[in-house]
Amino acid sequence: MSTQVLRTQVGIVGAGPAGLLLGQLLAQHGIDSVVLEAQSRAYIEQRVRAGLMEHGACQQLRDAGVGARMDREGLPHEGIVLRFDGASHRIPLTELTGRHVTVYGQQEVVKDLVEARLAAGLKLLFDATATAIEGIDGERPVIRFRHDGVAGELHCDIVAGCDGFHGVARAAMPADLLRVFERVYPFAWLGILAEAPPVSPELVYASHDRGFALASMRSERIVRLYLQCASDADITAWPDGRIWDELDTRFADDQGFRLARGTVLQKGLTPLRSFVAEPLRAGRLFLAGDAAHIVPPTGAKGLNLAFADIHLLAAALRDWFADGDAHGLDGYSAAALRRVWQYERFSWWMTMLLHRFDHHTPFERRMQQAELAYVTGSRAAMTGLAENYVGLPLG
Numbered sequence: 001m002s003t004q005v006l007r008t009q010v011g012i013v014g015a016g017p018a019g020l021l022l023g024q025l026l027a028q029h030g031i032d033s034v035v036l037e038a039q040s041r042a043y044i045e046q047r048v049r050a051g052l053m054e055h056g057a058c059q060q061l062r063d064a065g066v067g068a069r070m071d072r073e074g075l076p077h078e079g080i081v082l083r084f085d086g087a088s089h090r091i092p093l094t095e096l097t098g099r100h101v102t103v104y105g106q107q108e109v110v111k112d113l114v115e116a117r118l119a120a121g122l123k124l125l126f127d128a129t130a131t132a133i134e135g136i137d138g139e140r141p142v143i144r145f146r147h148d149g150v151a152g153e154l155h156c157d158i159v160a161g162c163d164g165f166h167g168v169a170r171a172a173m174p175a176d177l178l179r180v181f182e183r184v185y186p187f188a189w190l191g192i193l194a195e196a197p198p199v200s201p202e203l204v205y206a207s208h209d210r211g212f213a214l215a216s217m218r219s220e221r222i223v224r225l226y227l228q229c230a231s232d233a234d235i236t237a238w239p240d241g242r243i244w245d246e247l248d249t250r251f252a253d254d255q256g257f258r259l260a261r262g263t264v265l266q267k268g269l270t271p272l273r274s275f276v277a278e279p280l281r282a283g284r285l286f287l288a289g290d291a292a293h294i295v296p297p298t299g300a301k302g303l304n305l306a307f308a309d310i311h312l313l314a315a316a317l318r319d320w321f322a323d324g325d326a327h328g329l330d331g332y333s334a335a336a337l338r339r340v341w342q343y344e345r346f347s348w349w350m351t352m353l354l355h356r357f358d359h360h361t362p363f364e365r366r367m368q369q370a371e372l373a374y375v376t377g378s379r380a381a382m383t384g385l386a387e388n389y390v391g392l393p394l395g
Contacts, residue, residue: 004152008034008123010317011143011156013130013169015044017106018289018306019162020113024064025314027122031321034123034154036145038163041114041126048193048266049106051218052077052203052300054391055099057307066112074104075217077202080389082354082376084207084369086254089376096379096386103203105218106303128152133159133172136283157284158317162306164290165275173282183348185272185296187211187355189226190238196223196262199251205298205354206250207372209365212298212355213250222265228355231271240264272296272351274344280309280333288313293340298354299347304391309336311394339392346388 010026012019015037023033037044053061053074061067078094094100117124128147135141136159143154161169170178199215206213211228218224227246229238244261251257275294280287289306312335316328353371360368375381 002150004147004150005155006034006123006152007155008032009156009321010034010158010160011141011154012036012160012162013133013143014038014161014163014167014289014291015110015114015124015126016162016164016289016306017109017113017303018310019160020110020117021060021064021307022160022162022288022310022314023117023122023124024066024113025310026317027117027120028064029314029318029321031317034156035117035125036128036130036143036147036154037124037126038129039126045107045111045114047107047110048224050297050300050303051103051105051216051224052303053102053104053109054304055101056391056394057304058102058104060307060311060394061109061112064116066116069108069112070102070104073108073219074102075219076100076102079202081200081202081204082207082372083204083251083253084372086252088204088253090202091376091382091386091389093386093390096383097390099390101300101390103217109303130163130168133161133168133285136172136285138284141284157321159285160313161285161287161291162289165294167291169285169287169291170277172285173277173287177279177282179278181274181276181278183274185274185351185355186231186358187228188231188233188272189214189270189297190229190233190235190243191224191226191268191270192240192243192264193218193266194223194225194262194264195221197221197260198223199225199259204251205350207354207356207368208250208252209356210246210250213247214298215247215251223262225259226270229269233269235267235269238267243267270297272298274348276337276340276344278333278337280336281329286313286329286332288336292336293344295344295347296351297347298350299343299388301343301347305340305343308339308394312336342388342392
């Protein structure tokens, strides 16, 4: 069987939010691209991931021409709630920053971007697994892949590695160039998607002696709820009733709060880690999104950080293809990493603030409680949290 050979300007590995948004922006600038996605369309459009978008990320979708459904169906939030010691404390995001966040599921973002790409007749191959990236030090790198059982080669000028933490792109970086920074946290999140009314009009972050809990939503009738659990937890040991009981305990307040229970639609475990690979470029290969960095979900930064990478990379590619200006490409890694480390810091700080650690001494637990009291009692501290939460300005 013959090898399928394709040619394009930018080969994009991965049809997650980062790869799809990059393809959409490149098309606006008349730059040809091909997107290779290892999974099926149904899989990526149903995969429940992040659900909170920063002010700037929402504007990126609008500017890319794919923000209409988000604006109709997304849920704007002007604050969040921190709950500890039986009391709720609201952080007024919009009052403090003039901006808000929007709840809109990552799978919905993917649906919008896929629909726009296919409607425009742009190349997107599902079930196309990239197996190797070669020639990144030359002018025409090649992405080797398999599609429908047939070997393929994608010849391109630039490779954008947007294929996530376990993808082939980061593995193609020269080992002597790559530096990895990582922290694996000693717990996970047990998450459920349930048909039930929201716990609150805004997200609730709860710090309890038994562990962290988070209440979010996907719509006015679908909620996303999380519990901190052991990193090696057996999900079969968590039947629905036990999950609801534990959520009631951790969200308990001095007003006698109880959740409205409903049908659990999905259940899963999410490990927590902080991870950064540097640099984000080797020759003609550029990394973006989870291929380059992972943040714990506590700060809701994963999708937003991927979009920030693409903001820089798309502009750099526009300039390079338009008139050979390489300044943006040469500076991409350093510019992106400045934001990456800011968001790693914020996500780490939120994780350390709200979770219980087995090694915590009584003193360390008191320090955690004192930090929560300070953050919710000082307008300056609340502003710092709010500025990071709604999103730092795009560079």
